[in-house]
Amino acid sequence: KSDSSSQSSMVESDTVEIVTERKVIQFSADEDLMSIIWTTNPKVDLEIVVDTSQQPFSSYTFPKMKAVFGLKADDYNELSLFDGGVKDTPKEIRSLVIDELLRLHKTSQHITSANEATRCEFISRIIYGVASIFDGEVKVYPQYEISGSHGKGPVDWVIKVGNTIITVTEAKKEDINQAGLHEDVMYGIVSTAVDWVIIKLVSSSSENNSEGKVEVLLSSLSPSPLPINNSVLTREDLAKPVESLFGQIKWVFDSQIESQGLSKRVKTE
Incomplete structure (x- = not known):
């Protein structure tokens, strides 16, 4: 059996993935973001990636x-x-x-x-x-x-x-x-x-x-x-x-x- 820290599973909604005991949360609405920011868990790492239509002119x-x-x-x-x-x-x-x-x-x-x-x-x-x-x-x-x-x-x-x-x-x-x-x-x-x-x-x-x-x-x-x-x-x-x-x-x-x-x-x- 593999160690629990290396286990990976997907929740039913496909919005949370657990990888090496870390949560990767996908969201698209402001309400989702607010719920993450005001979470009761103080150990959540919040990494935000902003996608933009800007491209290099070249x-x-x-x-x-x-x-x-x-x-x-x-x-x-x-x-x-x-x-x-x-x-x-x-x-x-x-x-x-x-x-x-x-x-x-x-x-x-x-x-x-x-x-x-x-x-x-x-x-x-x-x-x-x-x-x-x-x-x-x-x-x-x-x-x-x-x-x-x-x-x-x-x-x-x-x-x-x-x-x-x-x-x-x-x-x-x-x-x-x-x-x-x-x-x-x-x-x-x-x-x-x-x-x-x-x-x-x-x-x-x-x-x-x-x-x-x-x-x-x-x-x-x-x-x-x-x-x-x-x-x-x-x-x-x-x-x-x-x-x-x-x-x-x-x-x-x-x-x-x-x-x-x-x-x-x-x-x-």
């Missing part, structure tokens, strides 16, 4: 977002469009960024076989380059921790003016459709370093939006390719794509700054 894929946010599209190419814009940007800053991209291209493995960390090196040059146009008013926060009702954890880059997040940027290894969308952000940028996609999130203000449904729109100018997948890359190859990408991202930053009434000091050409 785990989000487009199909998962479709289910969570009630999207109708099956991938980003099927999203409804919004009219994206382009702003003028200083040529000297673009030239410096092109120099850095050429240097990275020469010293990195080919982008088609590169991991996410390598792709982030290219993406960060663009993000920091556009942010530098704003003379220090726009700040870039890499691996920034954010949390919402449907997600938590670090995102690759958060763009802030003061204490206000204006844009979230995510790097993806190969498939744009693996990108996660983040709550309470009007614009997002998703990139593989080669392809760049700008999205706009519109949250419903209706009283029936308790499930957090949002409308996700794709910029009419997306995707914007950056030809760093060329085996041989020249300044001429990058000049127009960088100018276009800079202009689109600056338009996003300006739109967020203006819509939220944030001050702005921007370099002119």
Whole structure:
């Protein structure tokens, strides 16, 4: 016969399991919890595990977002469009960024076989380059921790003016459709370093939006390719794509700054 301390049995209700003289109690109502807290037995160990719908942002894929946010599209190419814009940007800053991209291209493995960390090196040059146009008013926060009702954890880059997040940027290894969308952000940028996609999130203000449904729109100018997948890359190859990408991202930053009434000091050409 086995010792009583190692015996395991289930009560009829399937809510109490006795294992090595400890009780494991399952409950789902407040009344059940109160009865445990006010038990007459002072030796009860109370271990509470809270299940939440929050998941790491890195785990989000487009199909998962479709289910969570009630999207109708099956991938980003099927999203409804919004009219994206382009702003003028200083040529000297673009030239410096092109120099850095050429240097990275020469010293990195080919982008088609590169991991996410390598792709982030290219993406960060663009993000920091556009942010530098704003003379220090726009700040870039890499691996920034954010949390919402449907997600938590670090995102690759958060763009802030003061204490206000204006844009979230995510790097993806190969498939744009693996990108996660983040709550309470009007614009997002998703990139593989080669392809760049700008999205706009519109949250419903209706009283029936308790499930957090949002409308996700794709910029009419997306995707914007950056030809760093060329085996041989020249300044001429990058000049127009960088100018276009800079202009689109600056338009996003300006739109967020203006819509939220944030001050702005921007370099002119």
